[in-house]
Amino acid sequence: MTNIARAEDFQANVEVFLSPGDPRHRGGIAAMVPFRKNNDSMSFVDGRFWLDDNTASEYNLAFGHRWFNSNRSSIFGLFGAFDHRKSSTDRDHNQLTAGAEMLMDDWELRGNYYYPLSDRYLVGVGGTNGSFSGNKLYANGIFEEALEGLDIEAGRSFALHGIGLDENWIHIGGYHFEGDAAGDVDGVSLRLTSFLRKNLSIGLAAQDDDLFGSEIRGEIRYSFGRASGGGKRTLSERMMQLVHRDIDVKTTAGVPDHLRTDLNSTVDVSPGAGVIHIDSSSEESTEDGSYEYPYKTIANCKAAECGTEDGAMIYVHEGDSDEDGGAYDTGTGWTLRDNQQLIGEGFDLYGIGGEGDYPEITTAYGDDLTLVTLADGNEVAGIEFNSDFEYGGTTALYAEDVGTFNIHDNRFLDLNVEGSEGYYGAGIGTARLSGGTTRGVIDNNQFFEVMYPVTVLSNDASESTQNLTISNNRFMDFDQAITVHNYADDAGSVTQNLLISDNSFVSDASSDPAIYAYNMANAYDSNEGGSAIQNFTLTGNILTTEGDGIYAYNYAYAEGDYGAFADQEFTIADNDFLAVDDDTGRFYNYAFGYDNTNASKATANQTIDINDLELNMTDGSGAAFYAYNYAYTNGADGSVANATSDLSVVDSNFHEMQSSGAFYIYNIARDENSADGGTPTATQTIEFNNFYLGIAQEDLAYVYNYAYGEDALALQMVDMADVEFVYVYDEVVTLSNHAVDATATQLVTIDQLRGYTSDYDIVRGYNYAHSYDADTLATQSIDATGLEEHYVENDEGAIFYNYSYAHGDNSATATSTNTLEDIYLITEDDVLDFYNYAWTGDYGSGTSTATQTNIVTDGYLNNTDTSDAGIMATNAARADYGSGNAFATQNNTFTDLDIYNEGNPGIVYIYNYAGVNENAYGNAVANQTNNGSDLYMRSEDNDGLYLYNWARDNAYGAGGDATATMNSTFDNLDIVTEEESVYIYNRAEGDNAYGSMSFDISNVEATTDEEALIIRNTASYGGTANMSDSTIEGFVSHGSEYEGIYIYNDTEDSAYGSGSMATMDIDLTNITVTGAGDQGIYIVNASTNPDTAYGSTADQTVTLTNVELAGAHDEGLYIYNFAEGGGVALQNVSADGLISRHNAEEGVYIYNRVDSYNYNTYSDVGTYGVQTVTLENTLITDNAGGGLVAQSYGNGSDATAEQTINLVEGDILFNGAPGGAYFSNITYDGSTSTQTVDLTDTNIEDNYDDVVLDESSDTEQTVTLPDGTIVTNVP
Structure with missing residues (x-):
């Protein structure tokens, strides 16, 4: 390649770089500036600065010269530099560097030499080769020094044209360094670099040796002095690339001490x-x-x-x-x-x-x-x-x-x-x-x-602070391994901070605790009071002992005007408690305000943080942890006691609790001298997160919150998440909230509590409010998601009690909210129990109020026993003595549940009760609201859905009123049962008893061996029972052994007090009943009052729309109205779209009966039965016992029976004996019976007899028939 260059092409080059790596990250700036140049060579200055994330920094200043060889195929270079480094230990190191290089089109070769100028630093002494001489002690020195050395490197370029990388380099090198303490160090290096553009590159580098170990780093570098285009750089362009050398002054800062100890030096360490x-x-x-x-x-x-x-x-x-x-x-x-x-x-x-x-x-x-x-x-x-x-x-x-x-x-x-x-x-x-x-x-x-290996005591000094670390010790066969006392008296202020870590405790010699911590602040005579603060951290310990593991006692006691303050904090993390025979940990937090004349004040705070604990208790009788938080006042007006406790259990495994349970947690506020107005407050916060329990003889957690005395306040908050257990021989979690003349509040959140089996409930919640001398409030909220247990052997799956009791003239209020979601429970007793109870007594005038809200959604519930329910919800208000009132309100919502039940009383049993007993002049009011949807219910032995509302005046009019109200809405029920699929019962008993029920039930499919649906409304002994605004829509019943639907409105014996009143108004729409063992639908309205001076009234209205009855072994539709012994029975039944066919007896049977015979003690009381039946768009066909039968019957001189039947646009076709329609009107012994039948728009054909009439000579019967009807008269 021909490399043509001009002097003006050699311009300054400034580069910035960022180099992330392991074990450090670096970034910096570098510049090369030519100061003398021609077409063949140049002289330059090279400067650079960098810093890393370990606070080390370095700058280098170099002068160099580069030149082309004669044919311009290579560049040669020489440089010399001064380097300064500030190490991560803030020590300065200087060195000189010299280097030479050769650059070619596709090759590079370079070497550098490093010579330190600074002296080494003594930074410590070695742990070996110490020696004595005279009264002196000598050891080898540990030094930080800069190392002398050299490195060489060769590089080769290559292209990756397929991905657009025209210039890439690989460099392989080696290095050697040496020092006085470090000795000789040899290592290898590797670099990979790719140029994305001529002025932008990325790279990866690695090196390894025995002193510094392995280092790998990436790099991105940008140049401000190069052309920004792509392609491979020419050799002339590389004339301005930065000199490559070791970026560090090699020092031994950060190198392990044994690698920088000089065995040939000695240091006086005496x-x-x-x-x-x-x-x-x-x-x-x-x-x-x-x-x-x-x-x-x-x-x-x-x-x-x-x-x-x-x-x-x-x-x-x-x-x-x-x-x-x-x-x-x-x-x-x-x-x-x-x-x-x-x-x-x-x-x-x-x-x-x-x-x-x-x-x-x-x-x-x-x-x-x-x-x-x-x-x-x-x-x-x-x-x-x-x-x-x-x-x-x-x-x-x-x-x-x-x-x-x-x-x-x-x-x-x-x-x-x-x-x-x-x-x-x-x-x-x-x-x-x-x-x-x-x-x-x-x-x-x-x-x-x-016996007592470590005991640390503080004096009752005015000021004292102790910081104690107990670590890495081994304790064997002790009575009490660590004893720590902290004590402040009157104006004293004492603080203890203790770290207990990585110790081993093994003893079978005593039942005393392995670790005993006592923190106490007293205030007797000083107005300033005492302050005691104790902070414990336990981590990494192993404990095996016959006695308690940890006993912590925090106590503030005040008799003076000011008070005492005690604060104790425990952190228990990453410990293994392998075998503890007694309690693993006992934590007591007390605040006592105890002065009869002064306004004493006591404050006790306790924090317990348990994290990553492994625990195994295979013997003994103790619990895992026992925490007790107690605030108490017995002082004058204004006395205050505050006790605050926080417990956290996270990421811990308790494998076996052989003789007891895991956690017993108590929070108590008690005002003993309530008349003087002390204010004790107990606050406790509990957290379980990612906790595992293997086997426990008693509860996983027993949590108790209690407030006693006027102005006493107990607040407890529980948060459980991701808790798992295998077998608990008692309740899994017990949550108790109790207020007596006080206020108690318990707030519980559970997210994922899952296990295999327990003997008793997975969750048991108690909320109690008792009032004697002051108003009382108990509030409990439980929100549980993800409850799972595969078998509860002897008890309920989960049970929740809400209870208020007003003993005297003060009020008691209990409020409970229970929300359960994503539940899987298999039990022997009730799967879920909800009890809400308000009670007054002791001849006082106090008011008792109990309010419970229960929400259960998305669950699988299975009860395998033959005597219990799937879900049982009970709401009760009871007034016993005195003039106090009792109010019980329960709201239940059950959705998206699969419920299997073998027992009695039913799959879902809901009970609402209001009772007034003898000598009680107050009122009892029970209100219950029920909502259910998407319920899949199976029982092989008993009822499906059972709703029972009962108001009872046991004083028979001599006391207060008992009022029970139930409102229910259920939708989309799939029920298979041995007994009744749905049983709805409203009952009022006694002169001042009022039972009111309404319901809306839709989309039910029921298969049962007994009745598919029973609806009963009963008033007795002067009570009033009202069932109104009630509807059933979309009800399907197949093959019930008895009636498909049984509707019963009645008054029972009323020999005491005034007459009874039973009123029912219900609508049934889109009903299908097939294969019933008795009647398809049986509707009864009855007023029975033998030997009474007061008449009772039973008033029933039933509306049927789109009802199909088929294949019953008895009548398809049976309607019965009955009045007896001075009673009044009023019944109105209307049907639109009724189909009754293929039944073994009559298609529709209507019977009105009035009977005063042998009940004539009170001759001035008349007996009346009035019944009206309207049938529209009716099809009655293929019934073996006949089509339509209507009977009116009177017996006794004061008996009056009236019955009206209208059949509008109906068909009576193909029915057996006695024919299409049979009408009977009979009287005895001077009674009066009137029956009116209108079948004008009816089609009656192809029957054995069209119409049969049967009447007494003294009765009044009017029958209107369509033309052409064949009438047969019975003489």
Whole structure:
């Protein structure tokens, strides 16, 4: 290739670049500027600057010269540079760089040499090759240095024309560097570069060596000095490309310490007061504490006042302490000075010791002694502490009023504590810390058969802060491994911060807790009050113990005017609790305001965060975690107690709870002296997220919220998500909210609670409001999505209670909302139970109000037992004694459910009750609203949908009113049952009982062995039952063993009080009943009142539209109106589009009966039966017992029967005996019976007899027939 260039073509080139990579990212700017040039050569200055994301930066300044060879086929170049780098550790490094290069059309070759100018930096000392001399300690240095070295590289270009990349390069190189500490380093490099345009390139580079490891980086580079066109650059254009060299001054910043330790250098690492040696194996007669002439005993060292200067290191060699009787003896005790280090040969000190050669320290002077007393700033390591005394106690290390300490890499053996201060510990027995800020580290120690290994106490100082780290320790066979007390009295303010991490706890020696944390603030006499703050973090621990795992106690107690404040925070993360016999964790949070004369104030806050915990409890009797939050006042007006607790359980697995449950959580606010107006407030927040429970003997979670006393407030919030269990031998989740003369609120959200089996409910919710001396409010909201359990062995799937009880003159209000979605439950008892109950009593005037809302959607419910329901919803209001009123309101919505049920009372059983008992003068009101749609219901033993509304006045008019109201809407039901598919019952009992029911039921397909649909409205003993505005549309029944549809409106015996009233008005549209074992549709209206002075009234209106009845084993349509013993029965039945055919008996049977016979005690009470039947567009055909039968019957002197029948545009065709139509009007014993029949527009043909008339001589019967009808009279 011919390369023609002119001097004016060599223009300045400025480039910017960005280089993301691993382990760092870089970016920078570079420039090449020619300052002397001709057509064949140029001299230039090259400058560049970059920085990376590790805070390192570098600049380079170079001067160079490039020239063409004689035939212009190659470019040669030389350069020299000064480089400055600021490393990531903020140290400066300088170097000189020189390089040479050769560029050809398709090849490149270059080499560079790097020479550091700066000295190396001592950045630490190595952990090996330490040595003693005299009273000095030496170790190898760790250095940061710039490395000397060189690199070479060769490159070849290639084209990828198919993708438009005309210029690409691959470069392969090698490098060598060396340093004083780092030694020799050899590595290889590889670069790939593609030019998208002449001024824009992308690249990828990698290098690898034993010192810096592997590095890979990408690069994008843009030039402001080159042409922007495409194609391959000419050799002349490459005259202005930047010099390529190592972008870094190679330093050892960031290199692992062992790779930059200089084994040929030594550094004095002695403390300022030097090193004092104790070695019982020394054979020297001289003892001065040097390495060459050590003290042989601790006593000798003490006698010589060894280490009289603060800050000395006392180094104890193993000596003869591993031999019988050879242990070092501290006598009556040994007290260190400030900042001294007590180091034993058991600790690896710069490579000295650490091979298990622990010097043994003990005492032969008896019980209740301290081996070593710490001062401020002490470090103790590499020692074995023990005691041969079985009773009494030996404290290994004791610290009081110290600022800092560091206790690590020791062994503590056979240390026991008995006596006056049992929990004051052994091992690191009692670290009694107070007075200012205290920081302590207890790390990598071993405790074997030590009763109380670590005990840390704060004094009741005015100000005290403790920061303690307990990590990497091993605790074996202890009574109580870690004991921490924090205490503030009156004006005191104490804070404890504890990190307990990566420890191992194994003990079968005691039932005491492994970790005991006590935080208390008291306020007695000071108006300022006490403040105690304790923060615990437990992470990476392994725990196996016979006793409790963690016992945390947070307590604020106030008697003064101001108060006490206690705050405790626990974080439990990434721990393995393998076997804990008692409770794994017990957390108590108390706020007590306790003063009868002053307005005391107490505040207790507790936070528990459990994250990534593995737990297994295969023995013992404890629970996993027990949390108790309690606010209490017993003080004067204005006393305040606030208790706040937050519990979070995330990403944790509890594998087996052999004898108990996982969580017992209590939140309590109690005002004991409510008359004085104390205000206790208990607030608890609970979160479960991604939690697994294998096997538990009791609840996965038992959650209790309780408020007692006037102005007491308990608030509990529960959030559960992604919770899974295998087998729970009790309830899975119990949620209890209870208010007594107080306010209790519980808010629960569950998202995905799934498991295999439990003995009792998957969720049990209780909401109680009890009032004695103050108004009470209990509110509970449960929102659950994704409940799944494959078998509940002995109980309900989920049960929800809402209960209010007004004992005296104050009100009780209970409000409950339950929302369930995406449910899969298989149970032996009711799958879902909802109870709402309002009750008044104790002769008071208080009002009891219970309101419950239940929403269930998208579920599979299966009850395998023969005595329980799929869904049971009960709403009840009861007034017992006094003048108090009870109000119960329940709203139920059930949609998109598949329900299988083997038991009684039904697949869906809904019960609404209002009752007033004797000596109760208040009112009981029960209101229930039910909505259901898209229900697939199957039962092999009992009813499908059962709606029961009952108002009962048990005082028989002597008390208040009982009112029960039920409104129901159901759509799209597919029901297969052993007994009734749909049973609707409205009942009023007693003079002041009022039962009201309305319903709208549509699109039902029912298959049953008994009735497909029963609708009953009953009033008795003076009650009033009203069923109105009720419709059934789109009802299909196949093959019921009894009636297809049974409609019954009646009044029962009314021997007490006034007469009863039963009123029913219902519409049936688009009804198909085939193959019924009895009647297709049976409609009864009855008033029965034997031996009563008061008449009862049964009034029923039934409208049938587009009804088809076929294949019944009895009548197709049976209509019966009955009045008895002073009763009044009024019935109006109309049908439009009725088809009744192929029935074993009559197609339509209409019967009106009035009977006062033998019920003449009250002769002035008449008995009336009035029935009107209108049939329009009717087809009655192929019925074996006849087409249309109408009977009117009177019996008794005061009995009156009236019946009117109109058949409009109807057909009576092909019916068997007694023919097309049979009309009977009969009276006995002076009764009156009137029957009017109009069949003018009726087509009657091809019957055995067209019309048969049967009447008594004293009756009045009018029958209007179409022309040509053949009439047969019965004499």
